[in-house]
Amino acid sequence: MLNEGKAIAQSKEILNIIWTKLRAEDITSKLGHFDITIMGASFHWMEQDNVLAKVYKLTNDRGGIVLVSNTSSIHRNRGNDEWKEVVLKTIEKYLGEKRRAGKGHFKETKDKYEDILERSKFKVLKTFNNRYTQKWNIDSIIGFLYSTSYASRRFFGDRIEEFENEY
Numbered sequence: 001m002l003n004e005g006k007a008i009a010q011s012k013e014i015l016n017i018i019w020t021k022l023r024a025e026d027i028t029s030k031l032g033h034f035d036i037t038i039m040g041a042s043f044h045w046m047e048q049d050n051v052l053a054k055v056y057k058l059t060n061d062r063g064g065i066v067l068v069s070n071t072s073s074i075h076r077n078r079g080n081d082e083w084k085e086v087v088l089k090t091i092e093k094y095l096g097e098k099r100r101a102g103k104g105h106f107k108e109t110k111d112k113y114e115d116i117l118e119r120s121k122f123k124v125l126k127t128f129n130n131r132y133t134q135k136w137n138i139d140s141i142i143g144f145l146y147s148t149s150y151a152s153r154r155f156f157g158d159r160i161e162e163f164e165n166e167y
Contacts, residue, residue: 024051027058035060040068044109045101045149052120065122067113087141091151094163100150 002019009017020031024039024046037055055065099106117125136144142164145151156163 025054027051027054029058031058033058033060035063036066037064038066038068043067043069043113048109048111048116049120052116052122056121059122064124065117067117069113083136087145090163090166091145093166094159095151095155100152100155106150 002021005017006019009015024042037059043051052065059065101107114125114127146153153160
C-alpha cells in the first residue's frame with residue numbers, strides 16, 4: 001500500500017507526504033499534529049480506544065477523525081446475496097472455517113464504531129452515507145479477496161490455481 005501510494009503521489013507530483021509504516025497503537029507526537037486523520041477499513045484491526053486517545057492528542061483544535069467503512073463487503077450483509085455465501089464457503093474449503101486476520105484470526109468487534117467514538121474525547125459525531133451499487137464479477141471478487149487479510153493470495157499456497165478455477 002505504501003509503494004502504491006508513493007507511486008500515485010509521484011505521478012501527480014505531490015511531494016509533501018511523509019510515508020511511514022507504523023502500527024496505529026505506536027503513534028507519537030514525533031509524527032506531528034494534524035487537522036484530520038482518515039482511517040479506511042482499518043479501524044477494526046486496532047486497539048480502538050487506545051488509538052482514538054492517541055489520535056485525539058495529535059489532532060489540532062477544530063480538527064477531527066474520519067472512519068470510512070464499506071458496508072457492502074462480502075462479510076457484511078451476508079444473507080442479502082446468495083453468491084456471498086458461496087464465496088465464503090469456498091474460502092472455508094481452502095483456508096478453514098476460522099476467519100483469518102493477518103497472522104492470526106479475526107476477532108469480531110463487540111461495539112459499534114459510533115459507540116466507540118462516543119466514549120472518546122472526540123465530541124461531535126456525524127455519520128454520512130454514500131450509497132452506491134457495487135457490481136461484482138469473478139475477477140473483481142477474486143481481486144477483492146486477495147486484497148484482504150483473510151483471503152490474501154499467499155494463504156492459498158500451491159492451491160491458488162485450484163481456488164481461482166473453483167467456479
